[in-house]
Amino acid sequence: MGRFRGGLRCIKYLLLGFNLLFWLAGSAVIGFGLWFRFGGTMKGFSSEDKSPEYFYMGLYVLVGAGALMMAVGFFGCCGAMRESQCVLGSFFTCLLVIFAAEVTTGVFAFIGKGVAIRHVQTMYEEAYNDYLKDKERGNGTLITFHSTFQCCGKESSEQVQPTCPKELLGHKNCIDEIEAIISVKLQLIGIVGIGIAGLTIFGMIFSMVLCCAIRTSRDVI
Numbered sequence: 001m002g003r004f005r006g007g008l009r010c011i012k013y014l015l016l017g018f019n020l021l022f023w024l025a026g027s028a029v030i031g032f033g034l035w036f037r038f039g040g041t042m043k044g045f046s047s048e049d050k051s052p053e054y055f056y057m058g059l060y061v062l063v064g065a066g067a068l069m070m071a072v073g074f075f076g077c078c079g080a081m082r083e084s085q086c087v088l089g090s091f092f093t094c095l096l097v098i099f100a101a102e103v104t105t106g107v108f109a110f111i112g113k114g115v116a117i118r119h120v121q122t123m124y125e126e127a128y129n130d131y132l133k134d135k136e137r138g139n140g141t142l143i144t145f146h147s148t149f150q151c152c153g154k155e156s157s158e159q160v161q162p163t164c165p166k167e168l169l170g171h172k173n174c175i176d177e178i179e180a181i182i183s184v185k186l187q188l189i190g191i192v193g194i195g196i197a198g199l200t201i202f203g204m205i206f207s208m209v210l211c212c213a214i215r216t217s218r219d220v221i
Contacts (some may be wrong), residue, residue, distance in 0.1 A: 011213060012080050015206040019076040022203060025196060026069030032192060033063035036185065061108075062193060065101040069196070072098065076203070080210065088211040095200045095207070102197035109190030117182050121175055128153075128174075131160060151177040 036059055072094040079087030127141040143163045146152055151174035152164035 011206065011210045012083070015080040015203075015210055016077055018203050018206055019073045019080065022076065022199065023070050023073030025199060026066045026073060029066030029069060029192065029196060030063055033059045033066060036189070059189065061101055061105045062189060065098050065105070065196070068094065068098055068101075076207070079207075083210075083214050085211050085214055088207050088214075092204055092207045092211070095204045099197050099200040099204070102193045102200065104193075106190045106193035106197060109186040109193060113183060113186045116186060117179050120178050120182055124174055124178060128160065131163065135162075145174060145178075149174055149177040149181055 072091060075087060075094075076091045078084075079091050123141075124145050127145060131142045142160065146160075146164050146168075149172075150165060150168055151172040152168055153160045153171070154173055154175055157164055157171045
């Protein structure tokens with residue numbers, strides 16, 4: 001009986017440690033998603049009418065999952081400390097939801113990468129053509145593209161030179177830069193999503209083992 005209680009206590013502390021790590025990971029995921037959305041390379045699109053919402057879809061799921069992770073981490077600690085089967089069962093269900101959300105984000109980031117890149121490239125092509133049709137009017141979207149991706153034009157920058165960043169040295173094809181930068185961003189999002197999904201598997205295992213151990217200990221008593 002003493003060994004059983006010792007094992008139960010060990011599992012409980014493992015779950016507590018996991019929940020602390022999970023809560024910190026949730027905070028990091030929220031910060032990561034918000035920085036990607038409103039800071040870094042893509043911050044210039046936040047105020048644009050034609051912002052790449054398809055690209056941001058994975059980030060919205062990621063931030064939502066991060067917020068849920070923080071809440072679940074707290075309730076998981078409560079369930080482990082109280083040794084409540086009901087709370088632990090709810091904790092397992094929430095982890096399952098987070099697992100599905102993170103896998104969806106990871107799959108979207110890797111499988112949908114080509115679609116997202118083409119979507120943003122099409123947006124650039126439209127802004128580029130609109131500017132060539134009416135250069136006097138200017139084009140805020142094209143300026144934002146050039147500033148965000150630090151590029152200018154396509155094969156040549158001569159036709160759109162007034163919209164190019166002043167600090168840009170040399171010519172960079174925006175179509176190529178869009179593909180390179182978004183590919184890296186989506187790979188990072190996919191890695192974070194799959195990594196968190198892997199972490200939740202350990203949480204589900206710990207919660208079920210602890211729940212079964214609590215039930216067994218009560219049956220023995």
